Amino acid sequence: QIGRIAQQLGTPAYLVGGAVRDLFLKRYAPDLDVAVEGDTRMLAEACKAQIHGAHYQFHAQFGTAILEDSQGVALDLAQCRLEHYPAPAALPEVHPGNIHADLARRDFTVNAMAIRLDPQHFGILLDPYDGQADLQAGLLRTLHSRSFLDDPTRILRGLRFATRFQMDLAPECHQQLKQALQADIFTQLSGARLWRELRYLLELEALPVALSLLTAWKLWFLLRPTPPASNTMPTLLQRGQEQIQWLSAQFPEEPLAIFIPMLTLIWQDVTLRDIQHYLDRWPVPDRSQLLADLRVLPGLPDTLLKAKRPSQKANIWQGVSVAGILAAMAIYADNPTLVDSARLYLQVQRRLPSPFNGQELQTLGLKAGPSLGKTLKLLREAQLDGEISNKENAQQWLIKQGILP
Numbered sequence: 001q002i003g004r005i006a007q008q009l010g011t012p013a014y015l016v017g018g019a020v021r022d023l024f025l026k027r028y029a030p031d032l033d034v035a036v037e038g039d040t041r042m043l044a045e046a047c048k049a050q051i052h053g054a055h056y057q058f059h060a061q062f063g064t065a066i067l068e069d070s071q072g073v074a075l076d077l078a079q080c081r082l083e084h085y086p087a088p089a090a091l092p093e094v095h096p097g098n099i100h101a102d103l104a105r106r107d108f109t110v111n112a113m114a115i116r117l118d119p120q121h122f123g124i125l126l127d128p129y130d131g132q133a134d135l136q137a138g139l140l141r142t143l144h145s146r147s148f149l150d151d152p153t154r155i156l157r158g159l160r161f162a163t164r165f166q167m168d169l170a171p172e173c174h175q176q177l178k179q180a181l182q183a184d185i186f187t188q189l190s191g192a193r194l195w196r197e198l199r200y201l202l203e204l205e206a207l208p209v210a211l212s213l214l215t216a217w218k219l220w221f222l223l224r225p226t227p228p229a230s231n232t233m234p235t236l237l238q239r240g241q242e243q244i245q246w247l248s249a250q251f252p253e254e255p256l257a258i259f260i261p262m263l264t265l266i267w268q269d270v271t272l273r274d275i276q277h278y279l280d281r282w283p284v285p286d287r288s289q290l291l292a293d294l295r296v297l298p299g300l301p302d303t304l305l306k307a308k309r310p311s312q313k314a315n316i317w318q319g320v321s322v323a324g325i326l327a328a329m330a331i332y333a334d335n336p337t338l339v340d341s342a343r344l345y346l347q348v349q350r351r352l353p354s355p356f357n358g359q360e361l362q363t364l365g366l367k368a369g370p371s372l373g374k375t376l377k378l379l380r381e382a383q384l385d386g387e388i389s390n391k392e393n394a395q396q397w398l399i400k401q402g403i404l405p
């Protein structure tokens with residue numbers, strides 16, 4: 001219908017980018033991008049008026065609109081545009097353009113195809129760079145030789161596509177990659193843009209497979225000063241992914257940024273000084289906790305061995321983030337005592353409901369303040385060590401300790 005409405009308005013619309021590629025790969029396309037040779041807002045408004053139940057959100061800053069029908073199927077509408085890069089690795093200058101200009105600004109030939117949506121020519125493929133042939137040959141080919149210099153994020157996008165779709169760079173693009181690296185192009189990219197791409201990489205399901213491409217494309221320096229010394233990294237990351245899956249099966253509602261345990265594992269044998277150098281450039285969330293985890297991880301088996309009481313072990317785990325605990329479970333997968341202790345903490349110990357809360361302790365006669373916090377901590381430890389299990393024996397215990405008269 002959108003093609004018909006676009007035609008009525010005289011603003012032709014095309015399905016573009018990843019959705020066309022995924023169609024040829026017979027893969028599910030999560031995002032449907034539509035390029036419009038004209039005003040997206042006008043088209044979205046006309047769709048809302050003519051399609052029962054349709055509504056849209058317009059983003060004035062980018063001139064884009066998300067159009068959704070009554071079934072919840074969403075289309076991203078964007079005006080066709082022409083891009084010009086004023087300097088290497090800078091954000092492009094953008095002007096309205098036609099579909100040919102819009103395809104010419106894209107990263108790889110396989111992503112530079114469009115399908116017409118107007119009823120007269122519905123389904124006709126625009127493939128000016130032979131993307132379909134490259135898709136069949138499994139080749140990622142840029143549209144011109146300066147592509148990686150214009151936008152180095154394309155190198156990491158390429159790495160992701162190569163991993164996900166088992167593709168390789170076309171021979172001339174290996175050469176372009178070499179030139180871009182010789183020009184130190186990544187130093188000109190902002191830390192925020194680089195981090196965004198790295199985060200997508202770390203979240204890849206096929207991340208363990210992507211590691212061999214990081215080696216082949218000589219890109220390890222983006223993540224660590226040197227490539228990992230042994231070839232155990234893929235196994236380590238795979239174990240990390242398994243632990244993440246275990247946790248989300250146990251606690252489906254628990255939010256976890258997958259990239260943090262993955263980064264922890266990639267950095268587990270890197271010096272803190274080198275790590276700090278990367279963290280200074282990227283806007284990584286919770287960086288001080290990440291550093292604290294990395295500091296604790298190497299000595300963890302020994303520290304836990306010295307801890308005799310369950311409460312002592314739980315206190316050690318409490319100082320580590322959930323992401324760090326998952327990383328520890330992957331690193332020390334062949335230490336069942338450590339893994340069991342981590343699981344016990346995540347499943348039970350960290351969520352034990354306290355027999356008394358602060359309010360209740362005050363009703364029992366304790367004063368508010370730091371000593372109340374201390375009592376709560378003592379109660380928690382006694383509970384972890386099996387000394388108390390309910391309000392009654394907790395009160396007895398407090399009397400025995402001389403905390404309550």
Ligand code: CTP
Pocket residue numbers: 016017018019031033105106107108111112151153154157
């Ligand atoms: N694109 C590009 N260069 C970029 C970012 C995006 O050329 N630096 C173009 C590509 O044509 C791409 C489309 O914009 O296909 C949509 O980008 P995005 O949604 O990031 O990727 P997809 O190709 O849709 O892949 P995915 O399946 O990961 O969503």
